[in-house]
Amino acid sequence: MKKIETLTASGSGEPLKSRRKVPLDLDRAAAFEYVRQAHQEETAQDYVEMIADLIAQHGEARVVDLAKNMGVSHATINKTIARLNRDGLVVNRPYRAIFLTPEGESMARDCKARHDIVFRFLCALGVKPATAHLDAEGVEHHISPETLKAFERFLKKHKC
Amino acid sequence: MKKIETLTASGSGEPLKSRRKVPLDLDRAAAFEYVRQAHQEETAQDYVEMIADLIAQHGEARVVDLAKNMGVSHATINKTIARLNRDGLVVNRPYRAIFLTPEGESMARDCKARHDIVFRFLCALGVKPATAHLDAEGVEHHISPETLKAFERFLKKHKC
DNA sequence: TTAAAAATGTAGCCTTGGCAACATATTTGA
DNA sequence: TCAAATATGTTGCCAAGGCTACATTTTTAA
Numbered sequence A, B: 001m002k003k004i005e006t007l008t009a010s011g012s013g014e015p016l017k018s019r020r021k022v023p024l025d026l027d028r029a030a031a032f033e034y035v036r037q038a039h040q041e042e043t044a045q046d047y048v049e050m051i052a053d054l055i056a057q058h059g060e061a062r063v064v065d066l067a068k069n070m071g072v073s074h075a076t077i078n079k080t081i082a083r084l085n086r087d088g089l090v091v092n093r094p095y096r097a098i099f100l101t102p103e104g105e106s107m108a109r110d111c112k113a114r115h116d117i118v119f120r121f122l123c124a125l126g127v128k129p130a131t132a133h134l135d136a137e138g139v140e141h142h143i144s145p146e147t148l149k150a151f152e153r154f155l156k157k158h159k160c
Numbered sequence C: 001t002t003a004a005a006a007a008t009g010t011a012g013c014c015t016t017g018g019c020a021a022c023a024t025a026t027t028t029g030a
Numbered sequence D: 001t002c003a004a005a006t007a008t009g010t011t012g013c014c015a016a017g018g019c020t021a022c023a024t025t026t027t028t029a030a
Helices: A027-058 A064-071 A074-086 A102-125 A127-144 A144-157 B024-058 B064-070 B074-087 B102-125 B129-142 B145-157
Strands: A003-009 A020-026 A090-092 A096-101 B003-009 B019-025 B090-092 B098-100
Touching: A027 A064, A027 A074, A027 A090, A027 A096, A027 A127, A027 B024, A027 B064, A027 B129, A064 A074, A064 B024, A074 A090, A090 A102, A090 B019, A096 A102, A102 A127, A102 A144, A102 B145, A127 B024, A127 B098, A127 B129, A127 B145, A144 B102, A144 B129, B024 B064, B024 B090, B024 B098, B024 B102, B064 B074, B074 B090, B098 B102, B102 B129, B102 B145
Parallel strands: none
Antiparallel strands: A003 A020, A090 A096, B003 B019, B090 B098
């Protein structure tokens, strides 16, 4: 925790008269920046993971299936798929199913692996599977490689 | 994992001729809905936590301080503060510092407690503090009460 | 075959949460 | 005191990710 910059402070919300210099923690800003970056990738990861899943189950991923499984309208799905297409993660043609590019498949594999570790870790901790399922969906995007390794270490020790 | 609805599927992305009925998992949609709701509260929680922190340190929370510590521009801070004010979490007057309402203080306390548990839990797992700090910031918003309790159980056993 | 149903596409609207640029108020220091 | 520096406010822009309503295409079934 580096304390780098300084800023001034007075008190009680009144004008800034004679604020003294106090330390400012820049690492905090870095942490929020890190979370914001994770959020940007979150949707893409959730979608490619779901698309891979639907393809594994049905041989293809349809807009309706995505809408039902993601819990959003088909209009939202269309918009998101257009973004994923723009970003080179999926291929799709009008009125046809959606498929993953090699890049999309690679991302889906990584996400599924990470998701499974998080889910099994929570279960091993004693969290009920239904809850672990809910939490894993939100948590998986905010786990660094180092923490993921810690989860795996724990799983090996408590082999489940 | 309830399998409730069914939908049809064909194959290979071609038209929908003769799709067979296949199970659809509605719980998945619920999980994403749950994550979306967490996201909506995330900004508010991060801000009130930061504001409480600045008040504890400096006796007040200034727009500049928030901007530096959150890593965003002061214009973004102003917009967000207006929302928090609208939602009854903060009070503020033009060119003056920002303070928490009782509701905001309550939220800040809860968030700090949860944040600390997540942070200490990750440390206890063997994650380096710097990494734990980064991950906790993202993870804390996606931890259910049940999982939080599991973290606390683990901390008691491995008392750190 | 063909009308109805289902799936998909599209347009327009909304909120959130970013930004830069510029305007105004406040604080500081010479 | 008063000019410069700092802090704050405001405006307008953008992208993401929601939605509804309506248009079009495809599939199904009579």
